[in-house]
Amino acid sequence: MNHGNKWALLPFLIFILLFIGSGILTKDFTAMPLNMAVGIACIAAFIMNRRDGTEKKLEVFLKGAGNKDVMLMVLIFLLAGAFSSVAKQMGAVESTVNLGLTYLPQNFLLVGLFIIGCLISLSMGTSMGTVVALSPIGVGIADATEISVALTMATVVGGAMFGDNLSVISDTTIAAVRTQGTDMRDKFKVNFWIVLPAAVVTAIIIGILTAGNSHALKDTYDYSILSILPYIFVLVAAIIGVDVIKVLLGGIIVSFAIGLINGSLSVLSFVEAASKGIVGMEDIAIIAVLISGLVALIQHAGGIDFLLTFISKKIRSKKGAEFGIASLVSVTDISTANNTIAILMTGPLAKKIADQYEVDPRKSASLLDIFASVWQGFVPYSPQLLAAASVAGISTVSIMFYSFYPILMAVCAVGAILIGYPRLKKK
Incomplete structure (x- = not known):
């Protein structure tokens, strides 16, 4: 055995x-551009491999970089970006937010905000976009009530991570699936079905902590059901x-x-929105x-x-393999603070472990996406927490204390x- x-x-x-x-x-933690960090690592890989000539190393690199699964993933990334931008330009994001705000429960402001965050991120496929859209609203709720601003920001981030983990147009989901x-x-x-109980319990906890606070928002906001249809189409399809x-x-055409x-x-x-x-x-x-x-x-x-040999010594069962996959992506996401990059880096190794121990690919993809999202919504230097903390003028550590989801x-x-x-039936 090698x-x-x-x-x-x-x-x-x-x-x-380089990144840390x-x-x-x-x-x-945004000072080092990820593309440069990866590029330098690629150069290092070329230099360290002295066994092969430049031509052979280029052949290996290009074959890996340009295989059909990677190119399909890139195409999906680009189409998802075009759809998200066109839908936003058309008013889908604003209408989705305003529809949710119009029907916020009078006595459960943050529960409603959490649910809105879940729906928006599920529709938009971006946790950062959701945080940016809802953080000012969270600050407004905190200012008008006795609710902690750290709790409102944690609620926004939690809802954002729900959809980022599940959305069919999220880059993390695309990477995990591919x-x-x-x-x-x-x-x-x-x-x-794995994360639904977490969302339900989170809503209950938030409801208990904030029950009795009066409504801090307007009674109605302008929205259009028609403008929300592209998100509904994409999700259902x-x-x-x-x-x-x-x-x-189809989503791009419907939005247009x-x-x-x-x-x-x-x-x-x-054309301008799609290009953007x-x-x-x-x-x-x-x-x-x-x-x-x-x-x-x-x-x-x-x-x-080497990694497979090392990890295999620690793994004795299918459950061990699943914990191994979860640990790999967790360590990588904690190190990079980027859940998509963490999945892209650990995905190929996770696939080998899953195949060796007969872990269903539906489960391994879910575990990759879930554990990358877990740390992305919790570590104090993640872009999501940094964005929320910046809007609220508080520290990211204070948000961590309320990161229930x-x-x-x-x-x-x-x-x-x-x-x-x-329980999964074999396909």
């Missing part, structure tokens, strides 16, 4: 040290099993048609390509074999591993 080469993992370590080191030195070789609908169903490419193309009807879009503004969305996803698409090439180089040099999501996922839930 035990691999532990030194081949050094490029991974270089990547993490620059964050510690500058006190800004790396594990399963489809969006099946992953959604498995993932949903994905759940019933329509191919994700067709889902996203509604934009023409309500006057929010012209042909030129539609694609450009917004270019960075993560490039990073995905670079990471896939980096993983191919590391695997060629024996790094993946990420903690409960982890508890539910651990429980799902221990009891073998949900």
Whole structure:
């Protein structure tokens, strides 16, 4: 048996040290661009592998970077960006937020805010977009009531992570599904039943902590059911099993048609919005390509074999394999504070572990996405907490004390591993 080469993992370590080191030195964990950190790690992988010539190393890198699954993932990223941007320009985000605010329960402000966050992030596919949209509203609720602003910000972040973990157009979901070789609908169903209890218990806890506070918002907000239809179309189409490419193309067309009807879009503004969305996803698409090439180089040099051998010594069962997958993505997300990158980096290894121990790909994809989201909604240097804290003018640590949903999501996922839930029939 090939035990691999532990030194081949050094490029991974270089990547993490560049990101964490620059964050510690500058006190800004966004100081080191991820694409540069990955690019430097790729260069290191080229230099360290002295066994092969430049031509061979390029062949390995390009084959890994350009395989059909990676290119399909990149295409989905770009289409998701175009859809999100066009839908937002058309007014879908504003209408979704205002619809939720209009029907906020009078005596349960934060429960309503949490539910709105879940729905918006599920529709938009972005936790950061949800945090940016709802954080000012959370601050307004805190200012008008006796509710802690840290609690309102934690509520916003919790709702944002719910949808980021489940949305069919989220980059994390796309990455998890593609790396594990399963489809969006099946992953959604498995993932949903694991995290639903966490969302319900979170809503109950928030309700108990804030019961009795008076309404701090206006009675009604302007919204249009028509403007929300693209999100409904995408969600329903994905759940019933329509191919994700067709889902996203359909969502873009529906958004454009509604934009023409309500006057929010012209042909030129539609093209501009779609282009803006694609450009917004270019960075993560490039990073995905670079990471896939980096993983191919590391695997060629024996790094993946070493990890598999090392982890296999610790794993004795299917449950052990599931805990191994959860641990891998957790450590990587804590190190990078980027759940998509964590999934892209650990996905190929998680797939090998899942295949070896017969873990259903629907379960392995769900575990990757869940545990990446857990830490993304909890660590004090994650972009989501930093954004919420910046709007509220508080520290990220104060938000952590009220981060009920990420903690409960982890508890539910651990429980799902221990009891073998949900029971999955072989396809």
